[in-house]
Amino acid sequence: MKKVFKAALFATALLFLTNLAVKAQSKTGFIYFGVVVQAMPERPVLEKTLQDYQKQFADQYQAMQTEYQTLGAAYEKGRTTMTDAVRTAKEAELTDLQNRMQKFSTDAQQKIEARQNELLKPIIDKVSVAANAVAKEKGYSIIIDATQNILVVKNDADDITPAVKLKLGIK
Numbered sequence: 001m002k003k004v005f006k007a008a009l010f011a012t013a014l015l016f017l018t019n020l021a022v023k024a025q026s027k028t029g030f031i032y033f034g035v036v037v038q039a040m041p042e043r044p045v046l047e048k049t050l051q052d053y054q055k056q057f058a059d060q061y062q063a064m065q066t067e068y069q070t071l072g073a074a075y076e077k078g079r080t081t082m083t084d085a086v087r088t089a090k091e092a093e094l095t096d097l098q099n100r101m102q103k104f105s106t107d108a109q110q111k112i113e114a115r116q117n118e119l120l121k122p123i124i125d126k127v128s129v130a131a132n133a134v135a136k137e138k139g140y141s142i143i144i145d146a147t148q149n150i151l152v153v154k155n156d157a158d159d160i161t162p163a164v165k166l167k168l169g170i171k
Contacts, residue, residue, distance in 0.1 A: 029140040029158040034147035036127050036161060037120070039170045046119045053115050057108035064101045071097065130167045134160045 037043070075090045082090065135143050143160060165171065 028142040030146040033145040
């Protein structure tokens, strides 16, 4: 029984020491991922494409707004001479247009966000591949995105941002 207990104790101690050794060998680094993405040479083209896409929605919204203002001004001008039925119909028309504008705005924002994600994906993938390569080269097992500046303790030597930029050929 003592031999079984000693063997179990030895195995537990060995497992504990192995776990400590593995933890001691894991190396954690960090990257300012957003900084690298912003520095990518493809970024200005992406921003121009996105601005052009947003402008399409802005132009449509402006046309709707002009129509709303025109209908509103006509309503205000003739309101006192309208019958109750006409006034109610005009108010419903204004409310309907206002609701359509609100829905259009929400839908446009969702489409713009989806387009931005679609355009950013190749850049993010490229930065991720480079970050993984640098992490492997430098022996890091964990890389944390420090863009949000939530790191409590950090060693500048563990910042792989410059190495990833170098690997991507950007300054």
